Structure formats: C-alpha cells, structure tokens
Amino acid sequence: MRRIAAALALIPLIAAAPAAKPKTPSEIVAAAPRADWREIPADDLLVFELRGGKKVVMQLAPAFAPVHVANIRALARGGWWNGASIYRVQDNYVVQWGNNESTKPFPAGVVAKPPAEYHRARKGLLITPLGSPDAYAPAAGFAGGWPVAYDPRAGTANLAHCYAMVGVGRDLSPDTGSGGELYAVIGHAPRHLDRNIAVVARVIEGIDRLSALPRGTEALGFYKDESMHVPISAVRLGSEIPAGARPAFQYMDTQSASFGAYLKARANRKDDFFIRPAGGVDLCNAAVPVRKKPA
C-alpha cells in the first residue's frame, strides 16, 4: 500500500538523520540528556484501574490548585472512588467520572468547599513563552512542565484545557467542586473553560482508554443507562503503591535547552514530509514530553 508509506510520513518515525538535516521534535526528545528531565513525585501520581485491570495514570498539579489536589489525595487514600464509574463521554469534549458525591460521605481531610483555584499568581512561575499568539489569553507558555496561559498586566497564570488535561466538575458558582467528580479533555482544547474551573492534573498514560470509549447518546454525552457505565475498580496515589510496583515518570524540564529546541521544531516542521513550516504553534499542539523513567 503506497499510501501506508505516505501515511507514515505524516509523523516521521524516530530515525537517525544525516547531520545536515534539522532534527524532528521526536528526535529532539529522544536525544534529550538526562539532566533535562524531572522526576514526577510519587505523591503526584494518581493511578486509576479500570474494569479488566487497565490503567490510566495522571499527574497532579499541586502548584496550581493545592486545595483541590489535597482533596484528591485524601479521596484516593480514603478509597472514596472504589466503586466509581465513568458515566459521560462527549465527543470532541470530555470524559467524566465520579462516585455520587451527594450521598457518599467524604473521608477525613477533604475540604467540602475549596477556594476557586482557577488561576494563581504568575509570581513564582518560571515561564517559557510559547512564542506564538494565543486566542484566549494575552500570553501563553510553559511553567514547571505545564501548559499555561497568563496575563502579564494582571499578574495571573492558569493551566490551559489542552488535550488530556483533567479538571474538577462543579455546580454553578459559587460552588467550586470538591474533586470527587473529574473530567479529562478528549477533543480540541475547550479553552473557554480556562479560569472557570479548577484544572488539577493531566493524563500521562492511557488517555486512549478514555478517548476511545463509546460516546454517550444522551445530551452532553451522558450514558443512557448504568449498564453502559465503565466501572473504576481502584484509585491509588503512586505513593500508596509498593516501591516495586510503583510507576515512575519524568517530564521534560520546560526551562531546558531540549524543550526550547522541541518547541522551535514543533513550530517549524522541517521533516521530509513538510513543504511549508507554519512558523507558529498552538499551546496545545506542543505537548510537554513525558516518559517512563528509564531503567
């Protein structure tokens, strides 16, 4: 199939390139030195086990929503999600899950009404600018391994609703959501939700176990009946898992030279397939590289 070869060219495989050729984003990631990667702390990993034992791993973002993240840790430690399920899959939007928050009491340590952690002070963040315009904020970039939008005048910054990012379901304001009901983005970034919801995490492994689920047929992608719900058998923090079985991940330091080169290459694709590099890139099209910790 000639077109299979053509399709392969759509995203070139990692391969040794002649010295004269510009490196592809994948080649830059593969060549990044150990010093350009940061460990994800075990207490920032949240491991969901779906029916059948398949896992979805998330990285929590305590620097952006500390009270919501503390709640999520307490919910995991208290086993609150045992028996939870995925009950909503809306195409090009979100997958959502939870555990009947209105009737199941929270474990100790959960703050029932957290503050509205929808943005934070820009101060204290080292931001690598995206270098391309953003439709939703005065500026965009990357801080501590996360995609952020920010407002230099207001001095605020917020996590962006990019693909695979995880937010907290809430009722109408002033409700801010506890963290018990969460959603992951599975479509074109719904950035209009930025600064309106607490963004608390991103899926770093197994997003396709959410994004390929059957879409719900009711309004907003809710499943028609409980027989379609996808059970979640267990949710644990990385720090609760015995050392031998504990997952270990790293993200690329967004202040590193490797990330700078990666970002530039994402904005200027020069692989053999491309005839016109864009000269720019969307915040959500330059996903921060994450990998399993090498042995």
Place this chain on the structure above:
Amino acid sequence: MRRIAAALALIPLIAAAPAAKPKTPSEIVAAAPRADWREIPADDLLVFELRGGKKVVMQLAPAFAPVHVANIRALARGGWWNGASIYRVQDNYVVQWGNNESTKPFPAGVVAKPPAEYHRARKGLLITPLGSPDAYAPAAGFAGGWPVAYDPRAGTANLAHCYAMVGVGRDLSPDTGSGGELYAVIGHAPRHLDRNIAVVARVIEGIDRLSALPRGTEALGFYKDESMHVPISAVRLGSEIPAGARPAFQYMDTQSASFGAYLKARANRKDDFFIRPAGGVDLCNAAVPVRKKPA
C-alpha cells in the same frame, strides 16, 4: 448525583432564557432564521457506509481543492472504495482509510497527479474574520461555511485542519495524493499540516463512528493486522442516492447575522456556568453549524 447536574452546566441545553440574558451559542443556532442557512448540494455529499450499515457523511469542498474533489467524485461513482477499509486510528490525530491505491486501477476521469491544491487565491472568498489571533497564519476566519486561514499580504487562503476536517494522504512531495486515501482529524487540530496537504471535506454526520474506534497499536496508529481493519461497504455521492433516501443538510451562512452572533457568543460565553468569558476563541472552537434540512 449532584455532579451530574454540574456536568450538565458545562454545555447548557437549549432552553428558553429570560429576555435579559445573553443568548448561548446553541440558542443562537436554534433561533437562526431559514434565510441564514445554505443547502449543501447533493453532489457535495459523500456517504460512507461502514460494516453494519452505520453511515459517515462528509461535505466536499470543491471551492478549495477542485481537482482532488473531482477525483473523489469519480472514485465514488466508479465504486472504487467498495472493499476499502479503515486501517489507521492514531489517538489525538487522525483516522485514515483507503483501498490499496498501488494495485487497484482508478476509474476513468481520475487525475493521477493533481496539482498541489494546498491553498488558493483569497480573491473570490467572502471572509468573516475570526476576530482572535491565530498561531498558524496572519489571519483566520470563515468563508463559504468553512474555517480558513489566510495571508492578506500573499493573497492566499487555505482550509484549516480543524476537528472532523478531511484531507488527502500523499507520499513525499512532489506527490500530491489522488484522493483515494483520506484521513479525518479526531483530535486537537493538527494545523501544522495546513498548506502541506489538500484538505477536501469535513465529516458532518457520524464523526463519533470514527473517533471512538479502537486506536491502532503500531507506530502512528496503524492497526497491527487486517483483522482489526474496519470495512467500508459502500461509498456514494448524495447525487447517486435516490431522492427519497438522499440525505439533505444545511450549513449556516458564515456571512449571516446569526453566524456573527454565534461567533461572538462562542468567544464570550455568558451562560450561567461561566464566571469569566475568554474574550476570544480559537478558529477550530467555533465550528460552523451544520444541520439536517428541516422537513
């Protein structure tokens, strides 16, 4: 479930609102007068029938890639896709299908090497500007019902790789693809492909029949073996289908007052759920409304 109610607020249902409230995007679409909708010609509809009889309907874009679109019409009329299959599903990227172009001869009328229809003259297009910055082009907007990026200085315009847009697989340049192998976008818009590939259509019904398919496990989302391929049983133009069974769709006139109001509302969400409207919107987050023709 309290959070089900919360989730419902994520995209408000179409509902009667008090007069003082700003209309939601959905309310604007529902209230758009008949005069603000345009019929899609039957010869611009391409109906894929998947195994089991489920359909995926596409709208062709002859104003942007006339030779490729003429090829696609000739391939459909010649029954060339009968026995074709979906063989690639890459998460957050594309679904791709075709029919072994290298061994199956084309029907009469197919141009084997079409011109590189990757952009066109801006002249002749009535463009409604997006009103927000774009990371990939000097300007973006909507023309003839389609999302476009354009360069006022160069005088060019191109279809944008938004969610559900369909492009033509090709080999390395100077190959431009015949139209026999096609892909649909199922993730965050891969706009770096803009101006590098012929964009020829968009999925207007049944995108979830593509986006929820199991992801391929091989590099770039190719299915590991043919047993995973999804057979396409028939592909027909709307104009080939008997009048009684022929699908009929309309898109919102992107020059209409309704579209202007819709675009403004997408950029300034003021539904009860939102506490901070963004004041901007991404080109691919203001999908042109398409509906079945009302009876």
